[in-house]
Amino acid sequence: MALKIVKGSIDRMFDKNLQDLVRGIRNHKEDEAKYISTCIDEIKQELKQDNIAVKANAVCKLTYLQMLGYDVSWAAFNIVEVMSSSKFTYKRIGYLAASQCFHEGTDVIMLTTNQIRKDLSSPNQYDTGVALTGLSCFVTPDLARDLASDIMTLMSHTKPYIRKKAVLIMYKVFLKYPESLRPAFPRLKEKLEDPDPGVQSAAVNVICELARRNPKNYLSLAPLFFKLMTSSTNNWVLIKIIKLFGALTPLEPRLGKKLIEPLTNLIHSTSAMSLLYECVNTVIAVLISLSSGMPNHSASIQLCVQKLRILIEDSDQNLKYLGLLAMSKILKTHPKSVQSHKDLILQCLDDKDESIRLRALDLLYGMVSKKNLMEIVKKLMLHVDKAEGTTYRDELLTKIIDICSQSNYQYITNFEWYISILVELTRLEGTRHGHLIASQMLDVAIRVKAIRVFAVAQMATLLDNGHLLTGNMQRNGICEVLYAAAWICGEFSEHLEDPMQTLEAMLRPKVATLPGHIQAVYVQNAAKLFATVLRKQEGTTDSLAAQETSQLLIDRLPLFVQSANLEVQERASCILQLVKYIQKLQQKEVEVAEEVTALFAGELNPVAPKAQKKVPVPDGLDLDAWINEPPSESESEDEKPKAIFTKEEPKHTRPRHTEVDEKELARRREARKQEQANNPFYIKTSPSSQKVYQDQPGVEHIPVVQIDLSVPLKVPGMPMSDQYLKLEEERRQKERSERKKKEKKKKREKHGRGRRADSGPESEEDITPAHHVDIVTEEMPENALPSDDDDKDPNDPHKALDIDLDNLVSGSASRPLTDNEKLPVRTHRPAEAVKSPVEAGNGESATPEPKKKKEKKKDKERKETPAPPADASAEVAAGSEPEEESKSTKHKKKKQKKEKEEKEKKKKKKHHHHHHHHHHHLHSADESVQNGTVEEEEEPLPPMSNYTLLGENSYIKMVYDVQGNLQDGSQVVVSVIFENKTDHFLKSMEFNVLDSLNSKLQRPEGSSPHDGLAVPFQLPPGVSNEARFVFSVQSIVMPQKLKGTLTFIVKTEDASTHEKLDFKLHFTCTSYLITTPCYSDAYAKLLESGELKSSSLKLEGVIMPFHHLLARICFHHHFSVVERIDSCASMYSRSIQGHHVCLLVKTSNQTVSIDAKCDEPSLLGNVLDEIKHTFSQC
């Protein structure tokens, strides 16, 4: 045998291994692809061989090739083969390959379930480790569901190495199989206090990831984390916890208050920059959440800002970056404290590091004031010129616009300056933000009336030099500004100095190369200009010039009529016909200017972006209903071209009525004017503002005249906005001196009345804008609805994990784990379709009544105690509170609650050994008993558990529960909880049962019927764990008893002894029943069918509420309630072999009569006996 192996390995030692492959690739630099393809052929050959070593070697090489970008998914099956090798070496290669290239779409993944399960329970910790690592990369929903309970068992593994991996992978399992979160959570929580720091860190890691997405569900863990934070010394753990608190504080401000002190202490004491930084971050989060609540947190803000300044001043670029990042968070709520560090931030703008410059840019947003805006923007413009990469330059561009336009142009004192900045920005090559600049131009021109004259002049120049913007194909992004330019020139053409020239510029043949939507605007606005030109020319009675203008349009427009763009075509042909008609009139010497102008009369006002959305839907209007019959499918094709019209259309465009004829247009316009005049919500052009503008003392300083308009585009080296800066300074100087003069006068006049405070440096308020700007506010419809829709991404996997875990943690009864929340049984794979009705049956119909009651009760309780549970938990974290006395009554109640919780905790400890779902039933009982003191019509449910004692001695205690397997009519699953009662390790546990003819323990293939089954875990002192065993049964009509033995080794410090425990496993007939919901009509049919034999049972002296009785039958005997009318209920269940069992339960005066029907009389008899037994016990 050994010889054969050696021979085999000699054969393959001349195969290429990974190193040879790498070497080969390096030696074939010129024809790498060819070489690799021959290698892949070799690998394919190797994969065909039986020798696993050869296969593993091939898979190893494939993993390398995958990294180089070759698709190796064709070898997925071979990877699975290598994964299942018994040798660790090959297994590891297989799992590595799988982790690199398997994903949810890999179909062979479903073949791996059993292999992974085997590896997970391997005695070798590294087999388990490798399987967990691999699984973490390719876990699918199926794998997660099938392996969840195995992994959960591993969370209590004796080796911390396995525990930490198992804990960590649970996060992936939760993501793929959210149902596992609730059952696994108690154990996960337990691991937060694991003795091993690695496991603890893993648990913190997982909970932090969970809580980051759904923080509110984890608020109740705050006290525990608080404890960890003050006790842990592991910086990783501390950082995670502190980050988590940052996410929790917005939900619970009181938590924040408690955090400030320990965090400040940490800030002062820690030497680790990473920890310091996270502390500062969380303190900031706390301060933001408190924002106005606490008066004396300015010290904390100061501390943060001061520490951040130290970071920013550090020579380490990383710290500088992070400092700026954190600073921007403070900026939002406490801009004042950041503004004092303006010097530092401006300095960072000059940093050579782009990341740092970007962060500093973010901060600038909050730094600007009326005083320094121009200066800062000037600095930024310099950077724009210097910036080499387009991304950074684009970022600068958006920031400039952001800064200037923020809060309704609050900081802009001179809009001419801003317009020139925008014009300068159009000179950027290849920017993506032409659109942004365009919309700014439009916005300013529309909303700032005073600036229109200037804006129109600038835009005319832009249009005239349009070829500069479009000449280079790369500059395409910027041609968007021509859209704005054309529209502004057209709409406000009355301000144009030479409309004829602009009109000519707009109709140049070159325009036809612009994108369609821009051409369309050109054509439309050419018509507006035409109207203006006509008006002027007719005024001077130069009819010839007017006719020439018409001729110009008639000559040039046909170019646009041929446009491929429908919008352009339509507009052009419309206007062309109109002009031809006008020309005809002109030839008859009819004055038309007035009428043509009327086409475009009326004022346009800006509309708020959300205005349409906020219009409330009137009562009785169903927007989704069809107005006409739904169109046939062929018609729907017509809708497509519409997209062309709406694409890339900026917000402020004139509604299009180009199709309607002239008279109609005029009529409509007139009507609109009328309507506007009568509409109180319409903002009319206010002559008063115009007047104010003229009265403004600074008006003579408007520098319009001093600028040579032909300059800006042609001399790129000399930015014209600079002139404004100078002018602005001069203006301010002048103003200041004037004011001083005035002040002096005043002072002289009012001498002795007291000093003026602001005679020193110029303060913000002193700066008067050069224009008194009438910023038109955006229109909103009446009755606008406030809308705060921040839609969550429906595809976010974390949405499914938004599961309420509070009651799991605090042990309240509102939603204990139901049966269906148990993780899937380890040995079978339930099909989804069959499983769901079971769930419904178990969760809902089993105890519908009591649940409702309990919820009601909870509500009551909530009303009584003003603080919700989260408050109570914050309280636990709080320790002593300064304001305690002031709200003593409130506090007392909380205290009671705290005591309750503590009581529950103690009880929890006592019942620690029970299976989780069991133990929640116990808790529900605790709660119920307490609540029982309040008068209630119906008492809550007593505790119930299906776990019965299997065997117990001084070492170990076993409880068990038997459940049918729905998929396999011949199988039942026995869950056994082993509890170690000693102070020693219990290991090598073997579970064995003497098979009967009817029932057999399922053993792995190849083992004899007398072999025991190894229990897949060891038990540390005081720990309990659950194992599941599958039995096959043939006949289910009779109860069964099987004798069995558990052998195990007790390992004490100096010796280990073999011990055993005999037990009897009792399979009741009930355990073959599976809770199955049944609808009443199906139930009625079943009874009518007449195939069922009946039997009955009478119970005397039952003193319990009817709903308890039903709940007991449901819980212990796996029935579901079909219908309940007063004190009578019909119930249904089904055996694993498909027998129907129907019960009719009636109660009157402590007597319960049960009429039962079943297609198998002996089964029915036994079930009834068992029900009787259940009730005789209580």
Added chain:
Amino acid sequence: MIKAILIFNNHGKPRLSKFYEHYSEDTEQQIIRETFHLVSKRDENVCNFLEGGMLIGGSDNKLIYRHYATLYFVFCVDSSESELGILDLIQVFVETLDKCFENVCELDLIFHVDKVHHILSEMVMGGMVLETNMNEIITHVDAQNKMEKSEAGIAGAPARAVSAVKNMNLPEIPKNINIGDISIKVPNLPSFK
């Protein structure tokens, strides 16, 4: 969460790629290329954080990298990770490699990418940090290597011998690869713990 871990050299040749979310091979290569492009054009003494990898994730994600001699170690992480913490983790990773390969250089990573994967898997699992203690990591890596050796046993010996011979027979390897100054220097940075 860590979204991806990439190691490539100064020319953008991948030396290790570990993606914790699935991408097609083509996308993976594109991400590596893009990341290299972003990282390589940065000066030496600028900060180690970088925003704006378009392919992985989005605005929530950051690239955190370190440059050692000929290699870039890049971690793509989301906002739940501490930036400085990850920097320290990279340091731990490199120091661990240094210990495991005894004075690690690019060649070690070129020829033993599988081993690098195994070491990494003891530190990061499924995108979450598993272990940061170097001794703990090395203990487990060593134990697994030992298992591998014992499994190879007699069967492994001839293969190892041949591999050694192959290496002897190919004197051109060192010629091809510029070994001088290739070794990754591990500077003594203020450590995390």
